[in-house]
Amino acid sequence: MSEDNHKITLKGVPASPGVQVGKATVLLSPTDAEKMLDGDVLIAPETNPEYNTAILRASAIVTDRGGRLCHAAIVAREMGIPGVVGTQEATKKLKNGIKVEVNGYDGTVTEK
Numbered sequence: 001m002s003e004d005n006h007k008i009t010l011k012g013v014p015a016s017p018g019v020q021v022g023k024a025t026v027l028l029s030p031t032d033a034e035k036m037l038d039g040d041v042l043i044a045p046e047t048n049p050e051y052n053t054a055i056l057r058a059s060a061i062v063t064d065r066g067g068r069l070c071h072a073a074i075v076a077r078e079m080g081i082p083g084v085v086g087t088q089e090a091t092k093k094l095k096n097g098i099k100v101e102v103n104g105y106d107g108t109v110t111e112k
Contacts, residue, residue: 007110007111007112008093008094008109008110008111009108009109009110009111010062010084010087010088010089010090010093010094010108010109010110011087011107011108012062012063012084012085012086012087012088012090012107012108012109013066013067013068013073013084013085013086013107014083014084014103014104014105014106014107015061015066015067015068015070015072015073015076015077015083015084015085015104015107016061016073016076016077016080016081016082016083016104017082017104017105018060018080018081018082018102018104018105019082019101019102019103019104019105020041020059020060020081020082020101020102020104021099021100021101021102021112022039022040022041022059022060022099022100022102023037023039023040023041023097023098023099023100024040024041024043024094024095024096024097024098024099024100025037025040025041025042025043025054025096025097026043026044026090026091026094026095026096027042027043027044027051027054028044028045028091030048030050030051030053030054032054033051033053033054034053035054035096036053036054036057036058037057038057039057039059040057040058040059041058041059041060041061041062041100041102042054042055042057042058042060042061042062043062043063043090043091043094044061044062044063044064044072044091045063045064045065045091046063046064046065046066046070046071046072046085047061047063047070047071047072047075048071049071055075055079058079058081059081059082060076060081060082060083060084060102060104061075061076061081061082061083061084061085061102062083062084062085062087062090062094062100062102062109063084063085063086063087063090064086064087064088064089064090064091064092065085065086065088066085066086067085067086068085070085072085073085076104082102082103082104083102083104084102084103084104084107084108084109087109090109094109094111098111098112099111099112100112
C-alpha cells in the first residue's frame with residue numbers, strides 16, 4: 001500500500017479485467033447487503049454466494065483474501081466487471097463512500 005498525497009493505493013491479485021470508478025461500500029458480512037447501491041464498488045473480506053444480492057449491484061469487486069480462482073474472482077469474470085482480490089487490507093483502509101478506481105488489469109485499487 002502507498003499513500004501518495006494521502007491517497008490510498010492497494011495492490012492485490014488482478015482477478016477480472018477492466019477499470020471502474022465508483023463509490024466504495026464496505027460489507028463485512030453478507031447481511032449488510034442492503035447498504036449496496038447500484039454501481040457501488042463492493043469491498044469485502046471475501047465473498048461467497050450469500051453476497052449475491054450485493055454482487056448483483058456492484059460495478060467492481062475488491063476483497064482482502066482470495067486468488068484467481070476464488071468466488072469473487074470467478075463471479076467478477078462471469079459478470080464482466082473488474083475484480084481485485086487478495087489486497088490483505090481493503091476493508092481496513094477503504095472507507096464507505098470514498099471514490100475508488102479498481103483496475104482489474106494490474107490489480108490496483110486507488111482512492112480518487
